[in-house]
Amino acid sequence: xxxxxxxxxxxxxxxxxxxxxxxxxxxxxxxxxxxxxxxxxxxxxxxxxxxxxxxxxxxxxxxxxxxxxxxxxxxxxxxxxxxxxxxxxxxxxxxxxxxxxxxxxxxxxxxxxxxxxxxxxxxxxxxxxxxxxxxxxxxxxxxxxxxxxxxxxxxxxxxxxxxxxxxxxxxxxxxxxxxxxxxxxxxxxxxxxxxxxxxxxxxxxxxxxxxxxxxxxxxxxxxxxxxxxxxxxxxxxxxxxxxxxxxxxxxxxxxxxxxxxxxxxxxxxxxxxxxxxxxxxxxxxxxxxxxxxxxxxxxxxxx
Amino acid sequence: xxxxxxxxxxxxxxxxxxxxxxxxxxxxxxxxxxxxxxxxxxxxxxxxxxxxxxxxxxxxxxxxxxxxxxxxxxxxxxxxxxxxxxxxxxxxxxxxxxxxxxxxxxxxxxxxxxxxxxxxxxxxxxxxxxxxxxxxxxxxxxxxxxxxxxxxxxxxxxxxxxxxxxxxxxxxxxxxxxxxxxxxxxxxxxxxxxxxxxxxxxxxxxxxxxxxxxxxxxxxxxxxxxxxxxxxxxxxxxxxxxxxxxxxxxxxxxxxxxxxxxxxxxxxxxxxxxxxxxxxxxxxxxxxxxxxxxxxxxxxxxxxxxxxxxxxxxxxxxxxxxxxxxxxxxxxxxxxxxxxxxxxxxxxxxxxxxxxxxxxxxxxxxxxxxxxxxxxxxxxxxxxxxxx
Numbered sequence: 162x163x164x165x166x167x168x169x170x171x172x173x174x175x176x177x178x179x180x181x182x183x184x185x186x187x188x189x190x191x192x193x194x195x196x197x198x199x200x201x202x203x204x205x206x207x208x209x210x211x212x213x214x215x216x217x218x219x220x221x222x223x224x225x226x227x228x229x230x231x232x233x234x235x236x237x238x239x240x241x242x243x244x245x246x247x248x249x250x251x252x253x254x255x256x257x258x259x260x261x262x263x264x265x266x267x268x269x270x271x272x273x274x275x276x277x278x279x280x281x282x283x284x285x286x287x288x289x290x291x292x293x294x295x296x297x298x299x300x301x302x303x304x305x306x307x308x309x310x311x312x313x314x315x316x317x318x319x320x321x322x323x324x325x326x327x328x329x330x331x332x333x334x335x336x337x338x339x340x341x342x343x344x345x346x347x348x349x350x351x352x353x354x355x356x357x358x359x360x361x362x363x364x365x366x367x368x369x370x371x372x373x374x375x376x377x378x379x380x381x382x383x384x385x386x387x388x389x390x391x392x393x394x395x396x397x398x399x400x401x402x403x404x405x406x407x408x409x410x411x412x413x414x415x416x417x418x419x420x421x422x423x424x425x426x427x428x429x430x431x432x433x434x435x436x437x438x439x440x441x442x443x444x445x446x447x448x449x450x451x452x453x454x455x456x457x458x459x460x461x462x463x464x
Numbered sequence: 465x466x467x468x469x470x471x472x473x474x475x476x477x478x479x480x481x482x483x484x485x486x487x488x489x490x491x492x493x494x495x496x497x498x499x500x501x502x503x504x505x506x507x508x509x510x511x512x513x514x515x516x517x518x519x520x521x522x523x524x525x526x527x528x529x530x531x532x533x534x535x536x537x538x539x540x541x542x543x544x545x546x547x548x549x550x551x552x553x554x555x556x557x558x559x560x561x562x563x564x565x566x567x568x569x570x571x572x573x574x575x576x577x578x579x580x581x582x583x584x585x586x587x588x589x590x591x592x593x594x595x596x597x598x599x600x601x602x603x604x605x606x607x608x609x610x611x612x613x614x615x616x617x618x619x620x621x622x623x624x625x626x627x628x629x630x631x632x633x634x635x636x637x638x639x640x641x642x643x644x645x646x647x648x649x650x651x652x653x654x655x656x657x658x659x660x661x662x663x664x665x666x667x668x669x670x671x672x673x674x675x676x677x678x679x680x681x682x683x684x685x686x687x688x689x690x691x692x693x694x695x696x697x698x699x700x701x702x703x704x705x706x707x708x709x710x711x712x713x714x715x716x717x718x719x720x721x722x723x724x725x726x727x728x729x730x731x732x733x734x735x736x737x738x739x740x741x742x743x744x745x746x747x748x749x750x751x752x753x754x755x756x757x758x759x760x761x762x763x764x765x766x767x768x769x770x771x772x773x774x775x776x777x778x779x780x781x782x783x784x785x786x787x788x789x790x791x792x793x794x795x796x797x798x799x800x801x802x803x804x805x806x807x808x809x810x811x812x813x814x815x816x817x818x819x820x821x822x823x824x825x826x827x828x829x830x831x832x833x834x835x836x837x838x839x840x841x842x843x844x845x846x847x848x849x850x851x852x
Contacts (some may be wrong), residue, residue: 192529
């Protein structure tokens with residue numbers, strides 16, 4: 162993190178710094194997003210980012226960690242995620258073996274017990290790691306929180322307000338460096354109001370034509386101006402077609418690299434048909450777009 | 465992205481510029497948001513004041529973005545916010561333009577102590593006082609909740625729509641919570657554990673658990689969009705959309721003389737797009753009604769959706785049927801056999817003098833486990849009690 166950062170007198174240059182820092186790391190952050198991140202750092206409140214698939218929600222946390230020069234700890238949520246895989250678990254196998262080994266040792270029962278419930282036997286999962294960071298505040302990314310169960314969400318809410326975890330056999334661990342928390346959600350399920358209220362909120366929409374072009378050039382600088390223009394215009398047109406899974410920025414970039422490695426310099430119908438799988442991920446969408454008449458979309462795309 | 469505008473910030477006040485006014489204005493803004501259905505409570509207000517300590521109010525864009533990040537908690541609010549911000553802080557006639565020099569000085573908002581907190585709490589309580597430009601009053605809400613959809617004035621429509629979305633969302637949330645079975649692990653399966661650990665001398669190194677069976681409720685909605693339902697069908701369609709958003713499995717259909725599957729359109733799109741798609745794809749909107757024939761179509765083509773006895777079937781129709789009642793009886797029998805519960809919602813039931821004596825309705829009545837009205841927001845919210 163730049164030394165002068167988070168100067169209490171100057172939020173303007175801080176937000177500018179953030180934008181510049183993100184840009185250097187090839188992430189184009191607009192001002193509202195930079196402001197939200199600024200508040201995340203300043204208020205130490207979690208930031209909830211929502212948006213369509215592939216618009217760069219997860220990437221925000223990656224870039225933030227790199228910008229702050231700190232560790233990124235990621236927790237990928239899924240249905241059935243429980244405390245054991247998110248916070249900690251005792252290494253039972255190792256404990257059992259240790260008991261066997263110590264079977265004839267001199268130590269008292271209490272000592273033996275203390276031994277097998279020591280840090281050596283603890284498997285740290287992401288949340289515990291985030292709490293017990295010793296050098297600097299890490300960035301904790303809780304990805305796709307909407308896929309976790311509500312029960313877990315409630316647990317998380319508690320964690321995000323006290324930043325401490327109690328392990329019955331060891332005691333309470335309190336964060337010395339409170340992590341910067343970024344949560345992402347795809348809105349497959351409604352999150353609880355309590356969690357929403359706890360968080361700052363930012364919505365990432367599909368980018369404008371200019372912004373998307375900027376991103377493409379930033380990420381793949383070797384691309385020609387003409388091809389980039391065509392790709393982005395085509396993608397923007399496709400997003401307007403009422404598909405079930407419209408392509409995100411991730412798809413734009415995938416497609417661009419695919420076209421680059423095929424050494425294409427401009428879009429034509431053949432090329433588009435052959436590579437449609439890079440931007441549309443279901444058969445229904447592909448047939449729907451073909452029915453919409455690809456040449457007519459192409460004709461609207463100026464080079 | 466635009467550069468931050470340096471144009472002079474305007475503050476809603478009548479006297480000179482001081483810390484007190486900024487604090488008060490921010491508190492008022494929070495109340496204004498709350499009046500517009502934002503969940504902005506005391507804590508959020510305090511946070512907003514905290515933010516004003518280091519994001520100068522003079523940089524309008526940063527100030528606006530900050531409050532937006534802080535006070536919004538969903539996409540809908542996020543999109544609504546800018547307009548509300550404009551409305552409140554914008555260049556109305558009551559605002560005064562402040563001098564540049566005054567503005568460039570940093571605003572010191574006092575750190576909030578207990579006394580301040582109490583004052584704020586009081587302020588929050590007397591919410592209805594003051595010159596708020598609140599548009600949603602509690603009384604208007606109450607009135608609209610009970611009003612028959614067919615009698616709602618055009619001017620009330622946007623408000624009612626907003627209200628519906630909010631209340632349905634809350635309802636669906638409660639329902640999801642009730643139905644959701646947690647994916648927690650079941651009890652330890654001793655038998656498998658011991659067997660699989662035999663090779664290690666019986667020490668239980670790997671543990672096996674019994675899986676817990678999940679029971680999912682499966683909802684099927686059939687909405688009548690024939691001419692006689694015109695006054696209601698658009699609202700009911702929104703209701704179906706709301707249900708679709710929160711149930712794990714919903715299959716929805718509209719029918720008049722033909723049956724159309726609209727699940728896909730509702731599932732994958734934003735509300736306005738979804739409504740448009742449905743309107744485009746349904747051929748027989750506002751036509752006559754052939755309930756029996758449509759249900760037959762459902763039974764032949766989609767009956768597999770009534771998997772097991774965990775299915776609830778909701779039919780929303782006024783029961784005006786131009787087909788033969790026998791056809792209807794037969795199809796309802798089939799549905800009844802496969803579904804756990806058959807719920808018939810009839811908008812006309814809201815009328816005091818209504819009797820379900822049309823041929824279609826009286827043929828259907830014996831098969832309905834629940835026969836309830838669906839003419840107002842209130843009546844639709846009652847459905848919650850039957851969805852189990």
